[in-house]
Amino acid sequence: MTITLYENSFVTVETADLYFQNRPNAEGWADLTTLKKEQALIFATMKINNFNFVGNKKSSTQKLEFPRDFSPELPVEIENAVMEEAFAISFPSTHDKNRQNGISSVTLGNSSVSYFDRENLGALLSNDALNFVKKWTVKNYDIR
Secondary structure: OOOOEOOOEOOOHHHHHHHHHOOOOOHHHHHOOHHHHHHHHHHHHHHHOOOOEOOOEOOOOOOOOOOEOOEOOOOHHHHHHHHHHHHHHHOOOHHHHHHHOOOOEEEEOOEEEEOOOOOOOOOOOOHHHHHHHHOOEOOOOOOO
C-alpha cells in the first residue's frame, strides 16, 4: 500500500512521523511499520473525508474533499485530524474498543462511563481529530 497525496491520503508518513516526534505520549507511532502507518493514515483520511465541509472541491475530478475552492492548501487542522485519528486507529483505548462494539455505557459500582456523543456519532475514534475537523464542517441548524 502506497500513499498518494490527495488521492488516498491527506498526509504522508513523513509528515506524520514529524508530527508524532513532537506530540506527547506518541512513542508507539515510531514503532509501527511503514505499512501500518500508511494503512492508518489512509483509513483516517477515508473517515475524515466523509464530513460535510464548507466550500466546494477545487476540481470536480479530484478524489478527496480537499483541496477546496477557497484554499489551494490543506488546512493544518485537517492534516492534524488525520494524524490524530490514525494514531487512535493504531492504538485504540479500552473506551474506543467499547464504543466500536456499540457499548453505550459501562457501570462498575457507583461509577459509570457513557460513550454516546451526539456530535461524533461514532464517526471518529479521536476527540482531538473531531475538534480539529469541526472548524471546517458545515454547521447544521434545526429550524422549526
